[in-house]
Amino acid sequence: MEKKDKILSVRGLDITFRTTAGPVHAIRGVDLDLYRGETVAVVGESGSGKSVTMRAAMGILASNATVNGGTIQFSYRHADGSPETVDILKKDKKWIRRHINGKRMAMIFQDPMTSLDPTMTIGKQIVEGMIWHYKTPKNEAYQRALELLREVGITDAEKRMKNYPHQLSGGMRQRVVIATALACDPDLLICDEPTTALDVTIQAKILELIRRIQKERGISVIYITHDLGVVAKVADYIEVMYAGKIVEKGTANEIFYDPRHPYTWGLLSAMPDLDTSDERLYTIPGSPPNLLHEKPGDAFAARNPYALKIDDRLTPPMFRITDTHYAATWLLDSRAPKVEMPVELRARIDRMKKEAGQVDTGK
Ligand SMILES: Nc1ncnc2c1ncn2[C@@H]1O[C@H](COP(=O)(O)OP(=O)(O)O)[C@@H](O)[C@H]1O
Numbered sequence: 001m002e003k004k005d006k007i008l009s010v011r012g013l014d015i016t017f018r019t020t021a022g023p024v025h026a027i028r029g030v031d032l033d034l035y036r037g038e039t040v041a042v043v044g045e046s047g048s049g050k051s052v053t054m055r056a057a058m059g060i061l062a063s064n065a066t067v068n069g070g071t072i073q074f075s076y077r078h079a080d081g082s083p084e085t086v087d088i089l090k091k092d093k094k095w096i097r098r099h100i101n102g103k104r105m106a107m108i109f110q111d112p113m114t115s116l117d118p119t120m121t122i123g124k125q126i127v128e129g130m131i132w133h134y135k136t137p138k139n140e141a142y143q144r145a146l147e148l149l150r151e152v153g154i155t156d157a158e159k160r161m162k163n164y165p166h167q168l169s170g171g172m173r174q175r176v177v178i179a180t181a182l183a184c185d186p187d188l189l190i191c192d193e194p195t196t197a198l199d200v201t202i203q204a205k206i207l208e209l210i211r212r213i214q215k216e217r218g219i220s221v222i223y224i225t226h227d228l229g230v231v232a233k234v235a236d237y238i239e240v241m242y243a244g245k246i247v248e249k250g251t252a253n254e255i256f257y258d259p260r261h262p263y264t265w266g267l268l269s270a271m272p273d274l275d276t277s278d279e280r281l282y283t284i285p286g287s288p289p290n291l292l293h294e295k296p297g298d299a300f301a302a303r304n305p306y307a308l309k310i311d312d313r314l315t316p317p318m319f320r321i322t323d324t325h326y327a328a329t330w331l332l333d334s335r336a337p338k339v340e341m342p343v344e345l346r347a348r349i350d351r352m353k354k355e356a357g358q359v360d361t362g363k
């Protein structure tokens with residue numbers, strides 16, 4: 001059996017925010033693993049806890065956050081090649097900034113302007129990290145920055161180096177952010193809704209770019225998105241998150257072709273589909289629970305047309321479907337009635353499978 005190199009391992013992560021209205025239990029026991037060179041997508045509606053989980057991994061949680069428990073093990077190699085594993089939650093912010101952030105883990109946000117300084121030229125922003133983390137000589141850093149700009153598909157790189165962020169389009173800015181993120185050769189790239197603010201054609205190009213860079217450099221990538229469609233082509237594994245928990249996880253094929261959790265059924269049904277002539281998009285009825293008032297049982301029960309009585313009392317455990325596929329729904333208990341996914345979704349999946357099959361045989 002091949003031994004894969006684990007880079008990130010989150011166990012039992014539990015986070016509460018102090019607010020004037022009371023404690024908000026935003027992360028309620030998250031487990032997540034990522035291996036070198038692989039891509040994991042964390043998918044779920046807005047407010048499900050995707051960003052908070054990743055901010056915890058980067059050591060950049062808001063000051064009103066309390067970590068109630070859990071570990072975030074990050075593995076990397078020192079310059080001399082010796083391996084190291086640290087629990088990010090046990091390190092202080094200063095240490096993380098010096099040794100991890102921007103150097104071994106880099107994050108790309110939805111709005112490139114959150115990562116870019118409007119008062120600094122593009123060139124200066126790209127070389128900054130190299131100089132700070134590696135003491136790279138200025139002219140060498142400048143040459144690297146030029147190469148990086150070309151690598152992310154920016155033409156006229158010399159001229160662009162002297163530009164300010166506002167002189168670039170949204171898509172170009174996101175490319176600059178990616179170049180900046182790559183400048184220090186990170187092992188892990190966390191992309192938080194990296195294309196949400198961009199139009200569809202640019203979105204596809206940015207995703208393609210991240211995918212290519214990942215393959216070339218062998219880095220690991222985590223995508224955060226509310227839109228499953230975005231990660232269909234790029235994710236190896238998908239984690240579906242709801243109300244601060246992972247409710248289903250599997251390979252991309254398992255999640256797209258054999259989803260088991262009614263929430264995942266909802267997310268898949270809500271994906272825009274080029275084949276359906278119906279313009280009205282399905283939306284999951286209701287809204288996510290208010291985590292200020294936690295209730296016992298399955299947090300999705302109130303919105304779940306297939307909810308069972310037990311859902312009101314007990315939180316479902318993760319049921320194993322395969323070695324890679326798990327879902328937290330009582331429907332998978334051996335005593336549960338047999339429930340099938342909605343027929344429209346079944347039909348849609350069959351269509352997707354057929355299309356994928358046609359592509360494969362066409363090779
Ligand atoms: N600094 C904060 N103070 C209070 N609540 C917060 C804070 N940051 C995030 N939250 C809450 O935590 C939950 C998860 O947020 P987030 O991880 O940003 O969701 P997502 O990225 O999945 O849209 C939400 O209910 C959000 O309101």
Ligand SMILES: [Mg+2]
Nearest residue numbers: 050051052192
């Ligand atoms: Mg978010």
